[in-house]
Amino acid sequence: MQENKDRICIRELEVYAHHGVFAEETRLGQKFFVNADLSMQLRKAGTEDDLSLSTDYGQVCQTIYHFLTEHTYRLLEAAAEHLAERLLLDFPGIRELTLEIRKPAAPIPLPVSSVSVSIARGWKRAVIACGSNMGEKERYLQEAIDKIAGDIKCRLLCSADQIVTKPYGGVEQDDFVNGAFLIETLYEPEELLTFLNRLEAEAGRERVIRWG
Numbered sequence: 001m002q003e004n005k006d007r008i009c010i011r012e013l014e015v016y017a018h019h020g021v022f023a024e025e026t027r028l029g030q031k032f033f034v035n036a037d038l039s040m041q042l043r044k045a046g047t048e049d050d051l052s053l054s055t056d057y058g059q060v061c062q063t064i065y066h067f068l069t070e071h072t073y074r075l076l077e078a079a080a081e082h083l084a085e086r087l088l089l090d091f092p093g094i095r096e097l098t099l100e101i102r103k104p105a106a107p108i109p110l111p112v113s114s115v116s117v118s119i120a121r122g123w124k125r126a127v128i129a130c131g132s133n134m135g136e137k138e139r140y141l142q143e144a145i146d147k148i149a150g151d152i153k154c155r156l157l158c159s160a161d162q163i164v165t166k167p168y169g170g171v172e173q174d175d176f177v178n179g180a181f182l183i184e185t186l187y188e189p190e191e192l193l194t195f196l197n198r199l200e201a202e203a204g205r206e207r208v209i210r211w212g
Contacts, residue, residue: 006042008057010064011035017068019079022107026072030105033114034064036087039096039122055093063090068101076101076117084121088186089152096122123155123184126192130179133167137177140203145181147199153186171209 013036018029038055045054067086073079084099102116128148132140141162149156159181167173185192 006040008038008040008042008055008060009036010038010057010061013061013064015065015068017072019068019073019076019103020107021074025107026074030103032068033102033104034068035100035102035118036060036064037098038087038091038094040093041095055091060087060091063087076103076115077119080117080119081121084119085153085186088121088123096120121186123186125157126183126185126189128181128183128196130181131165131176133174133176138162141177141179144199144203148181148183148196151195155184157182157184169210 013034015032015034016029017032018026019032020026020030038057038060040055042054045051063086064083067083068079071079071082073082080099080101083101084097087097087099088094098118098120100116100118102114104114106112106115108115130141130144132138134140145156145159148154160179162177162179165176165178167176187195
């Protein structure tokens with residue numbers, strides 16, 4: 001099946017806000033312009049002519065406006081990053097987005113019409129394998145799944161049945177309870193790994209013996 005190319009596009013949304021490295025920029029403020037391409041499935045909304053099956057771009061514009069006027073960032077990169085996350089979390093229909101924040105009055109002592117930062121972000125799928133062979137194994141795994149599902153940047157889609165397997169590597173230890181589950185996440189791969197390692201550490205995992 002072809003990649004979904006449905007988009008809602010917002011062009012040159014004007015926002016007067018207070019972002020910038022210099023004190024005058026955050027004190028006095030200036031105009032910014034926002035462009036957003038929102039990727040989502042629009043066929044059902046189109047065939048049924050039903051706004052509830054789409055994403056209300058008026059509400060998206062209001063969210064962009066209020067977010068940029070209620071927060072102050074030194075860098076356009078930071079403003080774009082945090083705004084993209086807010087839109088992806090607040091509007092479930094948006095799968096991916098490309099967001100550009102343009103700054104016409106950038107403090108550059110050269111003839112330039114504007115500078116801008118553009119980023120692309122979206123929900124990604126990841127399959128996570130899990131296992132435990134110490135203590136209350138099933139409880140450990142369920143607590144891990146619950147913590148991942150409870151994180152704002154993760155959505156649990158489905159999980160496989162758990163199975164019991166023999167330990168690998170010749171180390172004298174108990175049988176494992178193993179499983180796997182599918183999530184959607186806003187974390188980048190290394191960020192997701194850091195998050196999972198932190199959950200393991202909180203549960204008391206120690207890496208002492210290889211294959212242990």
